Each structure stands twice: as structure tokens, then as C-alpha cells.
Amino acid sequence: MNTRFHQGVDSTALAVPFREKSSDAPLEILSFALDALKSGMPAALIFLTEIRGGAARALGAQMAVRADGGFCGFVSGGCVEAAVAAEALEALELGTDKELMLGAGSPYFDIVLPCGGGLTLTIHCLKDGTALSEIVRGLKARRRVALRYVPASSSLVFDAQAVETGWSEAGFTMAYRPAPLIFVSGQSIETETLSRIAQSASYEVRQLDPANAPKPEDFDPDSALVLLHHDIEREVGPLIAALAGAPFYIGALGGVRTHARRVAKLEELGCSKASIERIKAPIGIFSKARDAVSLSLSILADIAALRR
Secondary structure, eight states: OOTTTTTTSOGGGSOOOEEEEOOOOHHHHHHHHHHHHHTTOOEEEEEEEEEESOOSSOTTOEEEEETTSEEEEOSSSSSSHHHHHHHHHHHHHHTOOEEEEEETTOSOTTOOOTTSOEEEEEEEEOSOSHHHHHHHHHHHTTOOEEEEEETTTTEEEEESSOOOSEEETTEEEEEEOOOOEEEEEOSSHHHHHHHHHHHHTTOEEEEOOTTSOOOGGGOOTTEEEEEOOSOHHHHHHHHHHHHHSOOSEEEEOOOHHHHHHHHHHHHHTTOOHHHHTTEESSOSSSSOOOSHHHHHHHHHHHHHHHHO
């Protein structure tokens, strides 16, 4: 390790960083830190507060580091995380927050990010888990929430009103959204395949029971409805509920003629033209996907692109 690390600290007394969990999901990273605190182990939260040029991660990307060296999360493409964790271990030993600059604009000439850009990271030594607990609870309840770091007091504050990630006079705010939730309606191999692939990509999936149609309030702004029926009549319940709710994506199987019949049916039931136009049909990003895997990938790519 370069001697610039651990200044004022005996580096031989510090734990060796190791990646315990490979995830960039905020809920998993924050839970990792919270679990450490609950077990009585000190932990630090690291967040990306400035990007200069290109970067592998978005503003607000995070890592959590325990005092035993275990860490979770990413602030770059995986090339600097161990070094960043070592800096966090020093901060925990000293008990003080610190700011770390890497890549372009950094005084450390020997750390060059592959993307050619530069990062500024804030390393915060967690004093307690109050704010993190609120964030975790909010995300599990599918609410949009925010966490604000206040440099003047080296503290974290929970904010129930999610805003954009970035700096303001109040400090650095990290806005969180719950994991995407996909409601899938259909009785076919496409339904099973889509559910399996979506879950492997860390999406929440709920398969709808035809006998128990969802309610409008079931569809929050981070949810999507995917209809994989070959019978328009069986779509009506979920569609009516979704059009009255707030999902960011509504997609339905079928070509142009099928969708024309769908539109006519919805208009007959009193749905407005504006609400019907929210439906993506044919579903997915590329047409004529004839097998279950291609169709599922097409749908998930469409959902991911729209969510961004």
C-alpha cells in the first residue's frame, strides 16, 4: 500500500479490506452498514459527491465499510474500492470524517481512473444507525426517501421527501427510490421466463392472480405492469387499475390489430384517450420477438430504459 495512506495511523494495526458482498443496490449497502452497527462493530459510509469528467458510477454511489475490513458497494468500476476501503478504515481508527479525491484533479498522481475522470468521495464514520434505519424502513415500504449529509456537524439526516441527489446549502443529499416492482399478468411460458429473468436482475416481481385484480393504489411510481395475455378480456382488470394508478410503465402483448381492439374495449369502458396512450403495445424494445427469452429481454430493457 502506498505510504500516503493511513498517515498518522499505524497501517499494520488496521484490518485488510476485503469485499464481503458484491452489490450496488442502496438497500443492500445501507443494510450492510446497519447490520454492522447493530452487532457493535464500527462502520463507515462512503458516497460519491463529485464527478470530474467521466465516471463508472452516478453521483451518490455508495460503499459501506466495517472496521474488520469487510465492505459492500461500489463508487467506481471496481478498480479503486479496496483503496477507498483502506481510507475508510483509517477514518474509523481516527474517528473523523474525511474527503478523498481520486483520478483527475487528485494530488495522488499514481491513482488514474480507467475512465480518465476524477472523483471526490466523502467518508463518514457512522455515529448511530437512526437515519439509516429510517431509509431502510422507507425503501422496504416502497417509499421514495432521502439521506442528507451535513458536513458542518458530520452527521446524517433522514428526509422523508426525496429530492435530487447533489449538493445544496443544507449539505449533500442522496435520493433513493425503491427497487422496480413488476406486476406480471399472464398464463404462459413468457410469464415464467420474464419473472425468472427479472428476479435475477434484482427486480421485485408479483404475478397477478386473474381472480384477484389489483387496485390502483397497488401501482406506485416505481412499479410496472406487463400483460402477457392472448385474450384482451383477461387484461381488462389489471389495465383499468394501472391506468388509474401511477406505474411508470404499462406494456401489453400483441400487434397493431390486437392493440386496436384493446383501445376500443377500453374506450367502451370509459377510459380516456390520454390514459390509453400510456400503454406500450407492442411491448418491448424490438418487434417480433417470437421466443420467451427474447421477449423477456426486450421487455426488461424497455422497462430499464424508461425508469432511467
